[in-house]
Every structure is written in C-alpha cells, then in structure tokens.
Amino acid sequence: GQQLNQSPQSMFIQEGEDVSMNCTSSSIFNTWLWYKQDPGEGPVLLIALYKAGELTSNGRLTAQFGITRKDSFLNISASIPSDVGIYFCAGQLTDSGAGSYQLTFGKGTKLSVIP
Amino acid sequence: ETGVTQTPRHLVMGMTNKKSLKCEQHLGHNAMYWYKQSAKKPLELMFVYSLEERVENNSVPSRFSPECPNSSHLFLHLHTLQPEDSALYLCASSDRVNQPQHFGDGTRLSIL
Numbered sequence: 001g002q003q004l005n006q007s008p009q010s011m012f013i014q015e016g017e018d019v020s021m022n023c024t025s026s027s028i029f030n031t032w033l034w035y036k037q038d039p040g041e042g043p044v045l046l047i048a049l050y051k052a053g054e055l056t057s058n059g060r061l062t063a064q065f066g067i068t069r070k071d072s073f074l075n076i077s078a079s080i081p082s083d084v085g086i087y088f089c090a091g092q093l094t095d096s097g098a099g100s101y102q103l104t105f106g107k108g109t110k111l112s113v114i115p
Numbered sequence: 116e117t118g119v120t121q122t123p124r125h126l127v128m129g130m131t132n133k134k135s136l137k138c139e140q141h142l143g144h145n146a147m148y149w150y151k152q153s154a155k156k157p158l159e160l161m162f163v164y165s166l167e168e169r170v171e172n173n174s175v176p177s178r179f180s181p182e183c184p185n186s187s188h189l190f191l192h193l194h195t196l197q198p199e200d201s202a203l204y205l206c207a208s209s210d211r212v213n214q215p216q217h218f219g220d221g222t223r224l225s226i227l
Contacts, residue, residue, distance in 0.1 A: 033215055042205050042218035103216060105157040
C-alpha cells in the first residue's frame with residue numbers, strides 16, 4: 001500500500017523558534033491534510049490543501065501542497081508551549097472512485113517546546 | 116468539543132468479554148469511520164460507512180463487528196479480543212467520503 005514518510009520523527013525546539021516538518025510520498029495525492037494530536041485526545045484538523053502549489057495559513061501555521069503532488073510541508077512560526085503535540089500528515093486521492101475515502105497517514109512528528 | 120463523541124473513553128476487558136464502543140457525531144455528516152491507533156504505527160483504517168452502508172472493511176478480523184444504525188451513530192462490537200488489539204480506537208466523520216475527516220477523542224482499549 002501507499003506509505004508516507006514524515007520527518008522529522010521528533011524535535012525539541014526553544015519557545016519562539018520556527019518549526020518545519022514535511023511529508024513525502026511515492027505516489028500522488030490530490031488532497032493533503034495536517035492534523036495535530038494532543039495526549040489523550042483525537043487528531044484535530046489544522047489545514048486542508050486541495051491544489052498542487054497551494055499555500056494555506058491558519059494563524060501561525062502555514063502548509064503547502066507540493067507541485068509534484070507527492071509532498072507537503074507544515075511550518076509553525078514563533079512556537080509557544082501549547083504547540084506541543086504530535087503532528088500528522090495525511091494524503092488522500094479523492095477522485096479514485098472506490099478508494100476515495102482512504103486517508104494515508106504519516107507516523108507523526110512529535111514536537112516538544114522548551115519554555 | 117470536536118463534534119464527534121466517543122464512549123467510553125477507557126475500557127479494560129478480558130479476552131472472553133463482549134463489549135461495544137460507541138461513536139456519535141453532531142456535525143450532520145454522512146460518512147463515519149473506525150481507525151486503530153497503535154504506538155509507533157500510522158493510523159489504520161478499519162471500517163468506512165457512507166449513508167449507513169459499509170463501503171470498506173480493511174481485512175479486519177471478525178472479532179471486530181461494526182454497526183451503523185443511522186448517519187449519526189457508529190458502534191464497534193468487540194468479542195474475544197487478543198492482547199495485540201490493545202490500542203486507541205478512533206472514530207471519525209466527514210460530510211462525504213472524499214471530504215476531510217474529523218476525529219473523536221478515542222477509546223483507549225486494554226485487553227488483559
């Protein structure tokens with residue numbers, strides 16, 4: 001099946017620093033999603049991307065849909081302690097007929113913010 | 116408040132027990148999903164329902180049995196589970212099957 005390579009696996013940063021993480025795939029997607037999961041909770045949708053090259057922001061978060069449709073990155077600017085959590089990317093091929101619901105998830109990037 | 120409510124939040128059961136997980140969505144969505152989340156592994160899709168009809172069963176063992184009585188409710192019936200079934204079980208919903216999915220907070224399941 002499809003696999004997503006998400007990196008880095010974990011990162012420790014100082015409060016106020018910017019953060020960047022990315023996902024790459026061996027096959028194309030036409031939707032990229034970024035989720036954040038806090039301990040004891042389910043993933044929360046942060047940003048959805050629908051078009052190659054699209055750059056979308058949600059507050060301090062910015063995500064881009066790669067031109068090749070095989071990658072996406074998420075940037076967090078001026079990190080704060082509540083940014084701590086696990087960030088997941090997910091790709092979806094929404095026009096593939098019977099499989100269009102299938103989300104392929106990365107393994108996550110665990111972010112720790114040092115105050 | 117995510118709009119997707121799962122109960123119970125935690126469940127401990129023996130291998131011979133029968134229990135059910137419940138999911139309710141208040142978002143007016145038409146598709147619902149069950150996922151399994153294990154440590155160090157990507158989320159695994161288990162079942163998909165669209166307009167109360169099952170559209171996918173991803174080679175899930177028969178000891179897991181889903182039920183979708185209406186578009187707002189989804190159940191996962193559990194019977195004679197194995198220790199490797201211990202995991203976080205997440206429910207999600209979306210407006211349609213090709214739309215972004217919104218997750219509940221999960222049920223943490225431990226099999227003794």
